[in-house]
Amino acid sequence: MPRFALKVEYHGAPFVGWQRQKEHVSVQGTIESALAKLEPGPHTIAAAGRTDAGVHGLGQVAHCDMTRDWDPFRLSEALNYHLKPNPIAIVACSRVDDDWHARFSALERQYLFRILTRRAPATHDKGQVWQVSNPLNVQEMQRAADMLLGKHDFTTFRSTICQALSPIKTLDELRVEQVDGFAGTEVHFHVRARSFLHNQVRSFVGTLERVGAGSWTPEDVRDALGAKERAACGPVCPPQGLYLAGVVYSQDPFA
Known part of the structure; x- marks a missing residue:
């Protein structure tokens, strides 16, 4: 076949x-x-x-x-x-x-998350972004994101219904980028790893948004990771801004 x-x-x-x-x-x-x-x-x-x-x-x-x-x-x-x-x-x-x-056969999964930061309701991008009304501090979010890179026990950022055998994963990239588009300022999160826990990316983004809004510090994120318990996680963001952007193989099947 x-x-x-x-x-x-x-x-x-x-x-x-x-x-x-x-x-x-x-x-x-x-x-x-x-x-x-x-x-x-x-x-x-x-x-x-x-x-x-x-x-x-x-x-x-x-x-x-x-x-x-x-x-x-x-x-x-x-x-x-x-x-x-x-x-x-x-x-x-x-x-x-x-x-x-x-x-x-996959070696890596790549995700993109989009946050639109403006007060006026989204029109063309409705259902494709998470919209927040307040500006976000990208530099502080990146500083917090850097604390999550590498191999860790990510129990804090794992859904309680996750079926993975282990909470230990290696995060290869969590890059925060400000993008100025026609609809306003967006914050993009570029995330790469071999595999992910259930709701891991949305847990990352929801927590980092709190840093960008000034409610959390980067050190709070470090402490949440170290707590290794779900209750230490920030809010889990909604799904509509999340995209499975790509999958990497040893040889690109579509090349």
Whole structure:
């Protein structure tokens, strides 16, 4: 059965998240339904990461097994036709080895989080950013973020329903950037690691926002990390500003 890698872009608002659920609309389930229109029978796809409800995908990667040896371009075009009008797009498709796996072959996941800092309600970016009305101190947020880099026990920044076997992870990048756009000033968080705990990125951003607003100090973040207990975490930010931006493999399947 030929295996294909899919690079998937989606707007997370209409979905309960990536993972298939029987009575709710998910990104995975919607793509599997489109595949069934191309080749009858049940389809199961695997993804590099499972995003929560409301979280978006810019560079999600999944793989599917087909019975027919499709031309990758034809497969992506056919899928995009059957995915309409859902806000999901297959932006790249390629044939991969039978033992290649979207999740287990991945070396790194990259996330982007966007905060819009303005008082007027968001219009064009509504549902795609977390909006706060107060300006944020990017320098202080970066100083706090630097304290989270490296290998740590991230229990404080882990959801109580996280199913990971260990809270110990290595954070490779947590970069805070101010971006001045047409809609106003945004603060972007660029986050990289091999893998993440459930709600880890949103816990980071919600806590760092408190630093940027002046309610926390960078030292408070260091102490929260050292506490190794969920109660020490700052507020968990909403999902709509979070994007799975990319996945890194030893060889880019879409190159």
